[in-house]
Amino acid sequence: MKMAYKEIGYEVHIIDFNHQNALVAANQGVLDGQLGRIADVKDNYPNLLKVDYPLFDFNLVLLKNCQQCQYEELKSLAIQSSYPAAQSYIERHPFNGDVIKVRNVTAQLNLLTQKRVEGTILLDFLLSTKHPNFNQTAFHKQVLMPMQSYHFVHKRHKAIIPQLTMVLKKLDENGTVHFLKSKYHLTEF
Numbered sequence: 001m002k003m004a005y006k007e008i009g010y011e012v013h014i015i016d017f018n019h020q021n022a023l024v025a026a027n028q029g030v031l032d033g034q035l036g037r038i039a040d041v042k043d044n045y046p047n048l049l050k051v052d053y054p055l056f057d058f059n060l061v062l063l064k065n066c067q068q069c070q071y072e073e074l075k076s077l078a079i080q081s082s083y084p085a086a087q088s089y090i091e092r093h094p095f096n097g098d099v100i101k102v103r104n105v106t107a108q109l110n111l112l113t114q115k116r117v118e119g120t121i122l123l124d125f126l127l128s129t130k131h132p133n134f135n136q137t138a139f140h141k142q143v144l145m146p147m148q149s150y151h152f153v154h155k156r157h158k159a160i161i162p163q164l165t166m167v168l169k170k171l172d173e174n175g176t177v178h179f180l181k182s183k184y185h186l187t188e189f
Contacts, residue, residue: 001035001055001151003180004171008163020082020103023048026154033153040088047155053168054148056125056186060085063112063127064119067140076100076117078108086121089144105130112139123147125186 005012017031025031027045034041034048036055042048062071074097079086081101090099100117102108108120109131121144127134153161171177180186 003176004164004167007167008160010160023084026152029154029156031154032157033151035151036149037152038085038088038147038149041084041152044084045152048152049155049158049161051151051153051161051164051168053150053165053172055151056149058147058149059124060089060121060144060147061124061127062119062121062142062144063109063136063139064142065112065115065139066118069118071095071119071142071144074118076119078102078111078117078120080105080108080122080126083123083126085123085147089121093144109134 002012002014014035015031017025022031022034023037023041023045026034027047029047037048039050042050064074071093072095074095076098077090077095078100079090079102081087081103097118100111102111105122105126108122111117112120124143127136151164153164168177
């Protein structure tokens with residue numbers, strides 16, 4: 001993203017911000033935008049506008065303790081409160097069991113491993129990047145749906161969206177995006 005912004009004449013500073021509060025801060029204009037968010041965030045954060053170029057493809061997965069049971073049959077799920085993808089899925093596919101919201105992937109996996117929940121919904125790239133040594137084979141993994149993440153800007157920056165989209169598409173066409181994803185191991189999840 002820094003490269004794309006530089007090409008349209010902006011210097012971007014990516015700051016480390018509390019993930020839980022980052023969407024609220026961006027929606028309020030405290031932050032100028034958000035990197036790597038699902039398209040649905042626009043529903044709850046109306047001041048954020050999507051740059052229509054998918055940055056990443058990934059899967060929303062259900063890890064569960066039982067092989068034969070289905071999502072609807074589970075009695076409990078753990079989801080990460082700061083990632084809207086799981087909450088969005090639950091809203092679209094009603095769940096009658098208990099939903100336990102936790103702060104991070106580690107807590108989700110601990111609850112699952114300790115059998116305090118029957119399943120957990122998470123993003124496959126978080127599992128592979130934050131916990132590459134986690135033994136996934138001990139659980140049944142079900143892909144719930146493929147997803148994409150996007151860059152969002154605060155509405156006061158609406159004017160740069162067409163330029164930014166054009167530059168991102170150009171960087172994709174000339175192979176730069178693929179090169180960078182490969183370099184930083186962001187191609188396989």
